[in-house]
Amino acid sequence: MVRLKDIAARAGVSVMTVSKVMHDASDISAATKNRVRKLAEQMGYVPDSVAQGLRNRTTKLFGLMISSVTNPIFARMVLPIEERAHQMGYEVILAQSMNLPEREELVIRRLLSRRVDGLFLSPVYRLAPTAPIYDELLRRGTPTVLVGHRAPFCSQFVSIETDDLLASYSLTKHLVKLGHKRIAFLTGPPFAPYAQERLEGYCRALREAQIEWDYRLIFQATSTIYEGAKAALQ
Structure with missing residues (x-):
């Protein structure tokens, strides 16, 4: 794995300079930026997104839960969400609930464990007026958008649904x-x-x-x- 100090040694600059180049700092000349970036590309450098996430408190990840990828409605929904996320520099983690409340809760918890920056959820409908996992999302303040129909247990969330x-x-x-x-x-x-x-x-x-x-x-x-x-x- 190529590290910043490897690029610095090859470029003949300090590790701090390489770090500033990667963050597009204004106090580094355009010539130095171009030289260091070109060298980093030649060496196959890939930024450590985990480390960046720890520093910036963002993972650049969205979680998207649908009922099943075999449902053509959701297949058409995933495409624009993923495309827009890509344009914004985000990746999308896709998961399926299979319309099972138990699996739905497990999926959401796994997505939260990945420290996603936001969630798109198609809720599993049930008659119960409350659902602990959705109450937890409210307490956490996790940015959440429902893609599909709201129900009493998740009526507090923003939703995108058809008439x-x-x-x-x-x-x-x-x-x-x-x-x-x-x-x-x-x-x-x-x-x-x-x-x-x-x-x-x-x-x-x-x-x-x-x-x-x-x-x-x-x-x-x-x-x-x-x-x-x-x-x-x-």
């Missing part, structure tokens, strides 16, 4: 305009607010079109691709 009622309403209305009347609806967990909003949007569009909704066309699909495909075959 499910409007989306479902618009989709159903579009199908009605195309002349369809027997429109099936695949819904998520009945206790989940987002599933209830989607169902309401569907029913509202049918009511406005004076189409009586048929409960036999509503199928439980939970929140996985497998269950969705299974419901579609019905």
